[in-house]
Amino acid sequence: xxxxxxxxxxxxxxxxxxxxxxxxxxxxxxxxxxxxxxxxxxxxxxxxxxxxxxxxxxxxxxxxxxxxxxxxxxxxxxxxxxxxxxxxxxxxxxxxxxxxxxxxxxxxxxxxxxxxxxxxxxxxxxxxxxxxxxxxxxxxx
Numbered sequence: 001x002x003x004x005x006x007x008x009x010x011x012x013x014x015x016x017x018x019x020x021x022x023x024x025x026x027x028x029x030x031x032x033x034x035x036x037x038x039x040x041x042x043x044x045x046x047x048x049x050x051x052x053x054x055x056x057x058x059x060x061x062x063x064x065x066x067x068x069x070x071x072x073x074x075x076x077x078x079x080x081x082x083x084x085x086x087x088x089x090x091x092x093x094x095x096x097x098x099x100x101x102x103x104x105x106x107x108x109x110x111x112x113x114x115x116x117x118x119x120x121x122x123x124x125x126x127x128x129x130x131x132x133x134x135x136x137x138x139x140x141x
Contacts, residue, residue: 032113032114033114035113036112036113036114036115037115039110039112040110040112040115040118040120042083043083043084043108043110043120044120044122046081046082046083047083047106047107047108047120047121047122047140048106048122048124049081050077050078050081050082050088050106050138050140051104051105051106051122051123051124052124053076053077053078053081054073054077054104054106054124054136054138055102055104055124055126057072057073057076057077058073058102058104058126058128058134058136059102059126059128059129061130062130063130063132064093064102064128064130064132064133064134065093065132065134069093070090070092073090073136073138074088074089074090077138079140082108082140083108083110083140086108086140086141087140087141088106088138088139088140089138089139089141090136090137090138090139091136091137091138091139093134093135093136094134094135094136095133095134095135096133096134096135097133097135098133099131099133100127100128100131100132100133101125101126101127101128101133101135102125102126102127102128102132102133102134102135103123103124103125103134103135103136104123104124104125104126104136104138105121105122105123105124105135105136105137105138106121106122106123106137106138106139106140107119107120107121107137107138107139107140108120108121108139108140108141109141
């Protein structure tokens, strides 16, 4: 005996197309957002490495008020760690609020697909071996 196939409960072509019109753009949005978020996390990690390297250079200096401190930082802190091929530049150092305190702030302006014009910033606080205080900001641009 032959059975008659009944496709009454199966998806029709219209329902499949409607489902794809909803699912595919949502999936594309989620994947693009995750890629942009991953990019931000990688850039933040690089900023933390630069802050660590800068604080190590500052800890090795005996005179944090030297005139050539920015030149020393620009040569010893690797710009190859800056995100997307940017280079780092340091501003004029200021006094930290507490004696013996060294504060390093590194900033970068992220301009991704979804996270546009977001300033990423990381700050590292350490103490000077030579009882000097300094607060310095580096910017990858």
